[in-house]
Amino acid sequence: MNKIPNRKAICDVLLKEAETDKDIVVLCSDSRGSASLAPFADTYPEQFVEMGIAEQDLVSVSAGLAHCGKKAFAASPACFLSTRSYEQCKIDVAYSNTNVKLIGISGGISYGALGMSHHSAQDIAAMSAIPNMRVYLPSDRFQTAKLIEALLKDEKPAYIRVGRNPVEDIYTEDNCPFEMDKATVLAEGTDAAIIACGEMVRPAYEAAKLLEKDGIHATVLDMYCVKPLDKEAIVKAASNAKVVVTAEEHAPYGGLGSMVSQVVGAECPRKVLNIALPDAPVVSGTSQEVFDYYGMNAEGIAKTVKDALK
Known part of the structure; x- marks a missing residue:
């Protein structure tokens, strides 16, 4: 770890x-x-x-x-x-x-x-x-x-x-694809597109692995560049998916989910679901405890995708 x-x-x-x-x-x-x-x-x-x-x-x-x-x-x-x-x-x-x-x-x-x-x-x-x-x-x-x-x-x-605590590595020193202001594709699939930023990227990637076991294939975008937003990557991922799910450590208004919804709605209409913190003071606990409580973990993201595909 x-x-x-x-x-x-x-x-x-x-x-x-x-x-x-x-x-x-x-x-x-x-x-x-x-x-x-x-x-x-x-x-x-x-x-x-x-x-x-x-x-x-x-x-x-x-x-x-x-x-x-x-x-x-x-x-x-x-x-x-x-x-x-x-x-x-x-x-x-x-x-x-x-x-x-x-x-x-x-x-x-x-x-x-x-x-x-x-x-x-x-x-x-x-x-x-x-x-x-x-x-x-x-x-x-x-x-x-x-x-x-x-x-x-x-x-x-x-x-x-950036957050306060260490987060599990997604990349390695020798394998960290990076292009300024361009999202990184971590996985590709045609059932769903999961777009995440910051500390939500790791659980989004793990959610895709869980979905794979159930025969659901998801594209995962590491949208580290929230502004400027990589609209091209969003449109490509959404166009090839049945549903789009965003994940962010942020309020439900005005963040990544809102931005992605604007792009998808204008360019390639699909159902967009936003996983975020509630519009209320959050419960007390460590970051992981709070994420688990609100379903902002791999299991919660995977469940949101599966429910949307029903």
Whole structure:
């Protein structure tokens, strides 16, 4: 079982690249520990800025540094970064089109028992609604590393959401297909299309394996690039399927499910079912306990597909 969280994969890439790229600067809001960025702060103190618990300042200062030619990576809990500093993300980063990469750590329900105040079940919808803002939810540590490497090569704003805990590997270091802003096809089938992002990709992939045992063949898309959305991949998968099921660690409104429904409805009408968190404060527990409770696991996804095909 993998013990390396996606947030550490981000730090590892930044540590390596900062050896030769002194324009990389990392900013935190009293979150270097929870962001796994303490090694970066220790190794490159002159390229690290601790803002304290001041998320709005975190984003504005990052934008200012970007205007000076720096490659700014601003890390803060996703629940605060996507709400408390929303105006700064909208104006200072996106409207000004600055080279700031916003890293939302401990996304979704990672904080478990801390409840709704610390959950970020709205960030996909909120960040995707901002013009010029790209939104990414990498599914494992290898894809996270590939994404950060790619983002270091461009100068456009982006929001990256990662969870708090390690997730089981989907890819390997030697086999991690990655194309910027293109979904990865993990399995192919003509009965159903399962489209997932972030931590829901693994259970979606496992659900396809369970369905295979029952003679149901599903296409599985790792839609790490929520915005820009890979519409071509969605249309291709949906066109070859009888039903489309989306899975996301997000509220049922405005997220991946809503986006996929718009595309499918316009291009190749099919039944679309969205597996997501409820429109209510979620129950307390670990991420896996919450996922199990709401059927956001391999068994739950497989059941949704089978029920839709009846």
